[in-house]
Amino acid sequence: MTQLKPVPHGLLQAFRAYESALMSHDVAALDALYASSPTTLHGDADGLLVGHEQVSALLEADGGAPQRRIVQTHVQVIDDDHALILAATDAEHGGRGLQTQLWARDPVRIEHGGWQITAAHVSTPAPAFDSRIWRVVGDPLISSHTPDGALSGETLAVKDVVAVAGFAVGAGSPAWLEQAPISSEHAAAVAQLLDAGASVRGIARTEEFAYSLTGLNAHYGAPPNPRAQGRVPGGSSAGSATAVALGHASIGLGTDTGGSIRVPAAYQGLYGIRTSHGAVPRTGLLPLAKAFDTVGWMTRSAFLLQAVGDVLLPATAVSTPTKDEIRVVPSLVGLATPEVAAAIEGALPESEPLDWSPQTLEEWREAFVTGQAYQAWQAHGAWLETRLDTLGEAVRARFETARSVTRAQADEARAVLAEARAEILEVVGDRVLAYPSASSVAPTAADAESVRDDTMRLTCLAGIAGLPAVTVPLRTATGLPAGLCLVAAPGRDRDLLALAADL
Structure with missing residues (x-):
């Protein structure tokens, strides 16, 4: 009969620290829990990121994960310095997600017992439809x-x-x-x-x-x-x-x-x-x-x-x-x-x-931008004149420029x-x-x-x-x-x- 290997010291503490940092959007803590390596992996429905630099950029830009709670955790120990953790999650807004993480222990590191994530895959509950699309x-x-x-x-x-x-x-x-x-x-x-x-x-x-x-x-x-x-x-x-x-x-x-x-x-x-x-x-x-x-x-x-x-x-x-x-x-x-x-x-x-x-070519580009802007204001200026504040910053700036283009410039x-x-x-x-x-x-x-x-x-x-x-x-x-x-x-x-x- 095969004996299950005991969970290495510090692994679950590191796992819980990751979850706590994720829910509080502590970017520095999350970053430290991913291995600083060009082979570090992170995958989700949007695609695969390769290397700590790409993973770090995602952590900085994503604005925080939706609130959730861990409902199941399973650990498969590979050896004293490597383990796979699978967790099932319930999202606050409903639905079940899954998370798979490969952890490795760096004997030189002290924080979290040296444990860091070298590869992760996350699946979240699928929306009824994606309102971004x-x-x-x-x-x-x-x-x-x-x-x-x-x-x-x-x-x-x-x-x-x-x-x-x-x-x-x-x-x-x-x-x-x-x-x-x-x-x-x-x-x-x-x-x-x-x-x-x-x-x-x-x-x-x-x-x-x-x-x-x-x-x-x-x-x-x-x-x-x-x-x-x-x-x-x-x-x-x-x-x-x-x-x-x-x-x-x-x-x-x-x-x-x-x-x-x-x-x-x-x-x-x-x-x-x-x-x-x-x-x-x-x-x-x-x-x-x-x-x-x-x-x-x-x-x-x-x-x-x-x-x-x-x-x-x-x-x-x-x-x-x-x-x-x-x-x-x-x-x-x-x-x-x-x-x-x-x-x-x-x-x-x-x-x-x-x-x-x-x-x-640069003169052509500028003329194209000017002509486009003039026509855009002719098409929508009457409606936008009192509603520019309803637009996002970048598009509003373009229409404000368009409003200033004169007939002579056009x-x-x-x-x-x-x-x-x-x-x-x-x-x-x-x-x-x-x-x-x-x-x-x-x-x-x-x-x-x-x-x-x-x-x-x-x-x-x-x-x-x-x-x-x-x-x-x-x-x-x-x-x-x-x-x-x-x-x-x-x-x-x-x-x-x-x-x-x-x-």
């Missing part, structure tokens, strides 16, 4: 009446600036939602997808008025990024992207003005397309800047991305470019961080580079953009250009605003010239998602979708 969700919310359509069996996460009949458009703003009328008709894109057999799973969260690239909504929180734990999901089509990445829906329907499809797709390892300006009807969309607004979508596969295009895009002859025809633009790749640049170069090692360095920006558009269209010609979809991997919330301008220098190009842009998921050397952006002349959306499917 969804405004409203069903199973499905809206059914298709086309049982044998091209998209039968597919499900939509519809960004909350796109009309779904029977529901108001909430625009990521509680104040706007409170007074918004119920939509009597579906947006044109929603209606087409329903006719093709897809159903609507739900209405997904967006940043306020789709005026951001981070995915951080001041009222509802940020949808998680399941491919890059502890990092922002990207926006403004954040909820749609996360719903697809998590498998809650197969198609994330959204909009892209300055990168709101391409950035979340890049940050979360998805395929995505910003369509040519005007290629897909924008009927039923709440505008941000009509001169740049487009319909877009995200999927987990290039095949489905193309299948949605077959439904939404106008019928045109497809001339599929080959991988050898893609021209990487080194000057634009150089605007990205080294790890993203390396991923782009590694994906297309044989591609012939295109020698194009737009000399006034006209100057329009002239700059006209020259930029002409140059971009000439350079693109019949080529397919490649450069990063975003300037970096998904940043943390603390760093998100600092990379905005860098990313906008890349994303504004398609917006200025009305180009279609497809983002293809890549991985950096550290395993984080990044995006390869492919652009072509207006109207070549189907060509890019076919190319992405062949890569």
Whole structure:
């Protein structure tokens, strides 16, 4: 008969100290109870963190764990210096959670008998639905009446600036939602997808008025990024992207003005397309800047991305470019961080580079931002004039800037953009250009605003010239998602979708 090994001295005391620190959000104590090693592990529903530095950053940023109590504890002793502890927990708000921890004893340490966690996995009670991701969700919310359509069996996460009949458009703003009328008709894109057999799973969260690239909504929180734990999901089509990445829906329907499809797709390892300006009807969309607004979508596969295009895009002859025809633009790749640049170069090692360095790119970005801001205030200023205080800090700052843009400044920006558009269209010609979809991997919330301008220098190009842009998921050397952006002349959306499917 095998004898159970006795629990080593100090182990349970260390376990209780961890639980006490977790419930009181004592970050310093929690940090000290995790082994200071690059191999320390922490896993939960949002993903896996590797190394004490990443674990420590999570402890600092998560704002504290929900209150709970331990109801069962089981210890399996491996040897005198290693043990596995499994605990069942009851959450204060209901539901059962589980926690697994691998503990190791460092004979040099005195505190807590030298015991520290080297690996942990936590599961918490699943919510009925995640309000960070969804405004409203069903199973499905809206059914298709086309049982044998091209998209039968597919499900939509519809960004909350796109009309779904029977529901108001909430625009990521509680104040706007409170007074918004119920939509009597579906947006044109929603209606087409329903006719093709897809159903609507739900209405997904967006940043306020789709005026951001981070995915951080001041009222509802940020949808998680399941491919890059502890990092922002990207926006403004954040909820749609996360719903697809998590498998809650197969198609994330959204909009892209300055990168709101391409950035979340890049940050979360998805395929995505910003369509040519005007290629897909924008009927039923709440505008941000009509001169740049487009319909877009995200999927987990290039095949489905193309299948949605077959439904939404106008019928045109497809001339599929080959991988050898893609021209990487080194000057634009150089605007990205080294790890993203390396991923782009590694994906297309044989591609012939295109020698194009737009000399006034920063002026173009500034003109795009000014033009976007002027149009955003024209669209929403009358309502926001007395309600700016209802907005989160970052979006409020953008609208305050937008309010100050004069007609003369907008006209100057329009002239700059006209020259930029002409140059971009000439350079693109019949080529397919490649450069990063975003300037970096998904940043943390603390760093998100600092990379905005860098990313906008890349994303504004398609917006200025009305180009279609497809983002293809890549991985950096550290395993984080990044995006390869492919652009072509207006109207070549189907060509890019076919190319992405062949890569």
